[in-house]
Amino acid sequence: MTNKPNQQDVAFGFRKVNEGDKQGLVNEVFSKVAARYDQMNDLMSGGLHRLWKDDLVAMLNPPKGQGAFNHLDVAGGTGDVAFRVLRAGGPNVRVTVADISPEMVSEGRSRAGTEGLLGRCSFTVGNAEALAFPDKSFDGYTIAFGIRNVTHIDRALAEAYRVLKPGGRFLCLEFSQVDIPLLDRIYDAYSFTVIPAVGKAVTGDGQPYRYLVESIRTFPKQEDFKGMMDDAGFANATYRNLTGGVVAIHSGWRI
Ligand code: SAM
Numbered sequence: 001m002t003n004k005p006n007q008q009d010v011a012f013g014f015r016k017v018n019e020g021d022k023q024g025l026v027n028e029v030f031s032k033v034a035a036r037y038d039q040m041n042d043l044m045s046g047g048l049h050r051l052w053k054d055d056l057v058a059m060l061n062p063p064k065g066q067g068a069f070n071h072l073d074v075a076g077g078t079g080d081v082a083f084r085v086l087r088a089g090g091p092n093v094r095v096t097v098a099d100i101s102p103e104m105v106s107e108g109r110s111r112a113g114t115e116g117l118l119g120r121c122s123f124t125v126g127n128a129e130a131l132a133f134p135d136k137s138f139d140g141y142t143i144a145f146g147i148r149n150v151t152h153i154d155r156a157l158a159e160a161y162r163v164l165k166p167g168g169r170f171l172c173l174e175f176s177q178v179d180i181p182l183l184d185r186i187y188d189a190y191s192f193t194v195i196p197a198v199g200k201a202v203t204g205d206g207q208p209y210r211y212l213v214e215s216i217r218t219f220p221k222q223e224d225f226k227g228m229m230d231d232a233g234f235a236n237a238t239y240r241n242l243t244g245g246v247v248a249i250h251s252g253w254r255i
Contacts, residue, residue, distance in 0.1 A: 010151055013214030022151045023127075027101055029208040030077075034103035036203050037078055038111075043202065044195050044209075052247050053081055053144060056173045059249060060140050062089030069093045072138040072163060074128045074156075075146020077101070079108035081173075082121050085142070091120075096133075098126035099146075128156040136165045144173040148219040157232035164254035170234055174225075175216040176241065176248035183244050191216070222248050 009016040012025050033040065041049050062069045062085055069089060073082045076097030085095050099105050102125050109123040126132050128143065128150050141160045150156045160170050178184040191213045199209030220228065222239050225248075229237040234252025241248050 011215070011218040013211040013218065019151055023100070025211075026149045029211050030101040031103045032205060032208050033199075033203065034078075034101065034107050037104065037107065038080070040199065040202060040209075041080075043198055048243065048246075049080075049145075052173055052242055052249075053084055055242060056081065056142060056144060056171055056249055057084040057088050059251060060085060060088075060142060060169065060171055062093045062140065064088075064090045066090060066092055069139045070137065071095045071140040071142070072131075072133070073097050074126075074131070074141065074143045074160070075099055075149065076123075076142075076144075077104040077108060077146075079111050079117075079121070079123070081142050081144045082108070083112070083115060083117055085140075086117055086120050093120065095121040096138075097121065097123045098128070098131060098133075099123075100125065100127050129159060130155075131159045131163055133163045135162050138163050139165055139168050140171070141168065142171045142173070145175065147172055147174055148215050153220070153225075153228060154232065157228060157234075161232050161234065161254055166254055168254045170229070170250075170252045170254070172225075172250040173247060174219060174250070176219070176225075176245050177221045178245045179241065180244040187246060222250075225250055 007019045010019045010022050012022050071085050073095055076082050076099050082095040082097045097108055105123045105125050112118045112121055129152055141164055147153055147156055178187050195213050196206035196209045200206030226237050226239055229252045235255045237252040239248045239250040
């Protein structure tokens, strides 16, 4: 792959690729995994992703009464977080899912229909770096296991800030840096051997799962990501580690 003028190399897993090529490569990964995405999530995390997402939604705490709450779930894929937000909140909670992969969006939309939730959520194809929503239009913004896939994290954070209303909350759930000795080595061995092997056994192709694991290791550490949130203007940026830092939830507020 040759470098185009004015473009830099960025990480695509452990490979360096031209920044203009990264999103297309990411999209290929998700178009391949979309049909088995939910099943693979359970297999790879032993079901833990459900508890992590429950924690994320508990922190968001959408209103349970009659209060209106307009929520955006970016990189929302098959709707796992969106459905949790709807179930945790009252009848006037609405969720918009924006995800760049038409295949993931299509899986999500059909799940929403099956689960009887289409009336309160909508699925759209869109890029976290250039959201098609007006300024100050959402009360809450979540992104789960999505931001490490975007090419320019700073642009995604700026967009999150832009579309949130003043007082709106940003929450990001992402794989992070394990901070417990020994657990880090067990986790590494598991990630680089078991996950691609399970991916290959279930879907016939281990390569997309290798990317998913590698992209975790190249994502900024907890403090560094918090610094990026500060730079984007979020107030009270904080984070909480779950499962020894296997994942972290970062929180911040638009002012
Ligand atoms: N949030 C879902 C969940 O937790 O189950 C899906 C997470 S999945 C690992 C990552 C998602 O990020 C994929 O659906 C992918 O299409 C989406 N994605 C990747 N790059 C994106 C971008 N630039 N803008 C929006 N979505 C993106």
